[in-house]
Amino acid sequence: MKPINVGLLGIGTVGGGTFTVLKRNQEEISRRAGREIIVKMIADKDIDKARSLAGSDIIVTDNAHDVVTNPDIDIVVELIGGKTIAKDLILEAIAQGKHVVTANKALLASHGTEIFAAARDQGVMVAYEAAVAGGIPIIKALREGLTANRIEWIAGIINGTANFILSEMREKGLSFEPVLDQAQKLGYAEADPTFDIEGIDAAHKITIMAAIAFGIPVQFDKAYTEGISKLTQEDIRYAEELGYRIKLLGITKRVAQGIELRVHPALIPKSRLIANVEGVMNAVLVKGDAVGPTLYYGAGAGAEPTASSVIADLVDVARMQTADPLHRVPALSFQPDSLTDTPILAMQEVQTSYYLRLHVIDKAGVLAEITRILADLDISINAMIQKEPGDDEDTVNIIILTHKTVEKNVNAAITKIEALSVVTGQVTRIRIEELNS
């Protein structure tokens, strides 16, 4: 059977991994795909690097448009990243009638709807398993494996850098900065780590999963994003004492008023399987109404794990390309004309429970003032712990765990509590996710 010809745009970490794995496992991949999948062209700015990798059988160019317009190419694999050139190239490939495989979460989280519409008009596929959680086939699970379900919520550890940092902070009792340094030295964090540690990368991924789960357009601009850079050793330790572990979670949830879409650190019960996902590993917990909770775990980044997803998409395209375009698996699981405009809830309207840590002057009546503020705002207390003052301290830490309440009330309570003369410094607020219903 005629081979599938692939054009590779970008031969960095993932591009290199894709090339290597395709070559190493060529025979098994062909036995699965029913035909050979061959890299025919590579485009990279660093043409010498591309040439040394490619050998003599593969056309190498520094002009990606040559790949996208080459009539011999069946599938364009976009691994350049970013939102400008990558978007143009993908749209051009689609216009040329080529299928596209991409790992570009930032692009899809913002412009996915437009790209998928263009692909539909041209009758081609845009596959993007590698865009979310690296090697874990979570897009396939959501889009195909769980189609029977009304998805209720998704909670994922979907940034390996942040999870590595939190794991190290907890295990070694270190604070954020030295662990970030270490992560950078190990190559787990970028020189500018903002995307990973401030939750932006995770927000790209949960935005894409929300669209698949709930049949809504991708709307990265509406995701709430809060990172881990302000987490302290103190809070990690208190959480542990209370039976929780702090993880950076991407969460999306269907509630009566709309859809929650948020990334932030969260306390999760240690007894949950997902609380025990450590280091750079990723895991996504999905709650469906029929299946209940299911969890998907694996490497969320790295050359070969991500290549695993890129190549799975290539095999999928090879297998499905003869299907009537209107009957293939829709890019976002729901048929494009079946998306809904269910609103994304503002963070203020989200309901969850909270861990609050207050630094207060150790004198009579303090707790009465604080609990009065909470009661007035309808915030019900689940547990309160006062830590002993140190020998030379006249302040103490008070930890309050709330029952489920609406975020705006907690915000209001925090403002009022911080204004109390007996409270010093800011209130630390970390959301609690029980992940059990």
Next chain:
Amino acid sequence: MKPINVGLLGIGTVGGGTFTVLKRNQEEISRRAGREIIVKMIADKDIDKARSLAGSDIIVTDNAHDVVTNPDIDIVVELIGGKTIAKDLILEAIAQGKHVVTANKALLASHGTEIFAAARDQGVMVAYEAAVAGGIPIIKALREGLTANRIEWIAGIINGTANFILSEMREKGLSFEPVLDQAQKLGYAEADPTFDIEGIDAAHKITIMAAIAFGIPVQFDKAYTEGISKLTQEDIRYAEELGYRIKLLGITKRVAQGIELRVHPALIPKSRLIANVEGVMNAVLVKGDAVGPTLYYGAGAGAEPTASSVIADLVDVARMQTADPLHRVPALSFQPDSLTDTPILAMQEVQTSYYLRLHVIDKAGVLAEITRILADLDISINAMIQKEPGDDEDTVNIIILTHKTVEKNVNAAITKIEALSVVTGQVTRIRIEELNS
């Protein structure tokens, strides 16, 4: 677009669940599938029960052949179970040009190759996500999500009954029999629990996964099967002390000499995520050469979780039916003409490490005799623990953990050790699976 008409054979637990979930989530399922999926006919011996469930729009019969031969039916869902009638009905449905969805692991593990060949000849699909690990979309992950990989091994907790029993034995310190009683009362174990507790059900499932992972025919008759009914509280406690947890695992592994295919209790390090899967839940750990380890977790049985998989298959068929039959996803992931005859290794030839518990008379020279036997058979000791004798006992338990060694040597060693006059009773042997490489 024209609806897909489904004929349901068997309206027991899973059939009832499928009917309920299809009805409840009809709107979302249609939005995903691009068309309605409608139960048009139901066949069940208990025609009154079927009628009361079905209402008036659905044709009800006690003759399954009526469904299979009805030209209006597009997909036959076989939920009868067993290997005789179910096989005939599936083959007849295929002959009639109908797609088939089944949860029948026993049938597929023995006759899958024949059934898939018939389906291929007729250009129809046979989908069976529900046959392995209930609601977990593990077939899809193996067959489509991990196609880039050379699969190295799979280890799964794939029988919820057995896992429930082992969890309860460990958590409550009970022995096997009372926990089995309890499982039967809770409906987790059948009146005749043999299939679950002796590993036969798990062997069906791991046989199917082995075929998908390695591109070999299904060969249930070659699977090694050992259950949990002989496990004692003592061994569970010793394992715990040594940092392990005992789980009933289905394991398949590619080694130089062939493919291992085995079900037995195993010690796994507590630190592994899969060691923390408790109760009736299932989990499958897959090691691919590119992606590394990935894990899939969820409900392995029950009406709605299993229905989740049955319906996912229905949606898959709805989406893919227009594809050229030779280019759809092959039933076993590998193209039917690309299967290999890599042999299944006899259990004797399997290499793993072992936990051995010996009951010996507490006198000088005993250890020397035992270690001599092990050394002569090239079995290297990783750890040895002698438990203190009780006040009124003149025997002690000795626990030996071996390094990796070949099973036949361990068998020979056990025979020799049991023949020693200083050893009383039988040697307990439980395999150890580190699950880390």
